[in-house]
Amino acid sequence: MGLLDTLLGRNKPVKANLDALFGVPSAAITLEAAMGLRPVGAGSVAVKITEGAAFAAAHTEALGLLRFDPQATVTETQDDYGFRWSTVRTGADRVGELVTALHGANTSYAGAGLGPALLCTTVGFAGEVAGTQRSLALVYLYKRGTFYPFAPTGPQQRDSAFELEVRGALGEDLPVEPDLNRWFPVWGAPGLS
Amino acid sequence: MAHRGRYAADPQLSARMGLTVFLLGAVYVIAIAVLIAVGVNAIVVIVIALGFLAFQYFGSEKAVLYGMNARVVTPAEAPELHAIVDRICALADLPKPRVAIADTDVPNAFATGRTPSKAVICATTGIMRRLEPEELEGVLAHEMAHVAHRDVAVMTIASFLGVLAGLVTRFVFYSTMFGGFGGGRRNRDDKDNTVALLFAVMVVSVIVYAVSFLLIRALSRYRELAADRGGALVTGRPSALASALTKISGDMGAIPTRDLRHAEAFNAFFFTPALASGFSLSSLFSTHPSLDKRLAQLSKISAQLGGTAAGVR
Numbered sequence: 001m002g003l004l005d006t007l008l009g010r011n012k013p014v015k016a017n018l019d020a021l022f023g024v025p026s027a028a029i030t031l032e033a034a035m036g037l038r039p040v041g042a043g044s045v046a047v048k049i050t051e052g053a054a055f056a057a058a059h060t061e062a063l064g065l066l067r068f069d070p071q072a073t074v075t076e077t078q079d080d081y082g083f084r085w086s087t088v089r090t091g092a093d094r095v096g097e098l099v100t101a102l103h104g105a106n107t108s109y110a111g112a113g114l115g116p117a118l119l120c121t122t123v124g125f126a127g128e129v130a131g132t133q134r135s136l137a138l139v140y141l142y143k144r145g146t147f148y149p150f151a152p153t154g155p156q157q158r159d160s161a162f163e164l165e166v167r168g169a170l171g172e173d174l175p176v177e178p179d180l181n182r183w184f185p186v187w188g189a190p191g192l193s
Numbered sequence: 194m195a196h197r198g199r200y201a202a203d204p205q206l207s208a209r210m211g212l213t214v215f216l217l218g219a220v221y222v223i224a225i226a227v228l229i230a231v232g233v234n235a236i237v238v239i240v241i242a243l244g245f246l247a248f249q250y251f252g253s254e255k256a257v258l259y260g261m262n263a264r265v266v267t268p269a270e271a272p273e274l275h276a277i278v279d280r281i282c283a284l285a286d287l288p289k290p291r292v293a294i295a296d297t298d299v300p301n302a303f304a305t306g307r308t309p310s311k312a313v314i315c316a317t318t319g320i321m322r323r324l325e326p327e328e329l330e331g332v333l334a335h336e337m338a339h340v341a342h343r344d345v346a347v348m349t350i351a352s353f354l355g356v357l358a359g360l361v362t363r364f365v366f367y368s369t370m371f372g373g374f375g376g377g378r379r380n381r382d383d384k385d386n387t388v389a390l391l392f393a394v395m396v397v398s399v400i401v402y403a404v405s406f407l408l409i410r411a412l413s414r415y416r417e418l419a420a421d422r423g424g425a426l427v428t429g430r431p432s433a434l435a436s437a438l439t440k441i442s443g444d445m446g447a448i449p450t451r452d453l454r455h456a457e458a459f460n461a462f463f464f465t466p467a468l469a470s471g472f473s474l475s476s477l478f479s480t481h482p483s484l485d486k487r488l489a490q491l492s493k494i495s496a497q498l499g500g501t502a503a504g505v506r
Contacts, residue, residue, distance in 0.1 A: 006342060006343050006347065007210070007211070007214050007347070008207040008210050008211055008214075008419075048284060048428065048429050048430075049429070049430075050428075050429025050430065050498055051429060051430055051431065051432055051495050051498050051499055052495065052496075052498050052499020053499055054498065054499055055429075080326065081276060081277060081280055081326065081330065082326075082327055082330070082428075082430070083280070116284065116426070116427070116429075117284070117429050118284075119280060119283055119284060120283060141283060143283065143284070143285075143286035144286065156269075156272055179288060181288060181289040182282070182283070182288070182289060184275075184276070184279030184280070184282075184283060184289070185268075185276070185279075187276075
């Protein structure tokens with residue numbers, strides 16, 4: 001933020017950065033080769049439910065885009081914090097289509113002026129790692145253009161060591177969020193398993 | 194982009210704040226010039242004032258947390274509070290502050306820390322008990338907007354002049370009592386001059402103090418409005434913040450004053466001020482804008498957010 005904005009107490013809404021999403025399919029190949037984690041074929045978009053008619057219109061448009069793929073199923077849930085999660089299931093072997101659908105929904109929200117209301121997009125992974133069944137979400141932070149791994153092991157528990165291991169495996173495939181404080185938990189995010 | 198109007202800054206608010214900052218700066222420059230012109234050893238005064246400023250600037254978060262008896266909590270201790278803050282930070286692209294809870298039934302929240310990365314955001318147990326999650330989110334987003342706007346730094350530096358003027362007044366007062374600046378080495382004529390000079394310095398200091406006090410209060414009110422605005426835009430729910438404000442203002446007036454007196458020194462950092470005498474104080478002297486003003490602004494933002502593409506400027 002510039003000095004003038006500080007003096008005048010203004011904040012500029014942060015613009016969403018969407019293109020990094022297209023790195024997910026190649027990251028999926030890496031994750032499978034390195035750790036045995038495979039995409040579950042589901043992903044979600046979380047957006048803040050803002051006041052007024054503008055949200056309803058933008059949301060309907062985004063849902064329409066998600067449903068564009070006839071093989072995909074779309075479900076909606078609302079969490080305790082006032083976010084709407086739209087979940088797309090395309091099937092495990094169609095990650096490319098999944099990412100395209102998620103990107104389309106995001107672009108649609110952003111185009112309707114709701115970019116600042118976008119929280120994150122998640123893509124689910126699962127697999128047996130060292131004899132244990134694991135589920136993992138790659139969480140995409142719009143405002144940062146970065147990803148982080150989130151591996152819940154219980155209702156309020158996550159396996160941070162495993163998440164860091166995934167970060168190592170991802171390497172250069174995806175921009176991983178460097179500030180670990182921003183790896184916030186999305187407990188109960190739909191489309192994780 | 195056609196939709197930018199929905200999240201645009203309020204040019205009027207920016208203009209008023211800009212003017213206030215400018216006037217504060219002008220008073221500051223004039224005061225220094227006058228002090229130097231009348232021959233006060235300005236360097237000494239400024240060094241002392243800078244010391245105060247540095248203490249306030251670097252020690253603020255510890256002092257405020259200690260004064261409010263607040264405790265920094267981990268995500269495991271307060272998962273819901275952390276979850277709300279996490280989401281606000283992700284939406285606003287801010288680094289996550291430390292999260293604290295103050296164990297008092299006064300319903301309030303505050304943020305402190307001079308940069309976003311050193312910030313602490315604190316809610317009282319009273320506010321968490323009274324508000325719905327959505328309202329609490331509105332309040333915390335307001336506090337995070339203070340952090341994003343660097344209000345602790347801005348207000349500390351802005352109040353520097355007030356501290357300086359107050360110090361000069363005291364300094365001059367004591368030196369007059371103990372026989373003036375120069376001690377006994379001057380002759381009678383010089384001494385008369387010195388007394389007149391000191392009197393002039395004192396008058397100037399008092400005026401500077403009064404003017405800067407009013408300007409700082411005005412600036413604080415504008416910063417509050419800006420934080421309301423920033424918070425409402427981040428969550429996209431100005432009405433939740435409005436309802437939180439209404440709830441808490443009603444409660445703040447109704448609560449016995451015994452509890453509140455303890456909190457009053459920290460008003461500048463608060464979400465709604467804890468005034469022992471209620472809300473009858475003249476708005477000129479108050480650190481927070483009136484509830485009506487805040488609610489009016491929030492309903493304007495709500496209309497702006499709800500506007501369809503055609504209705505947005």
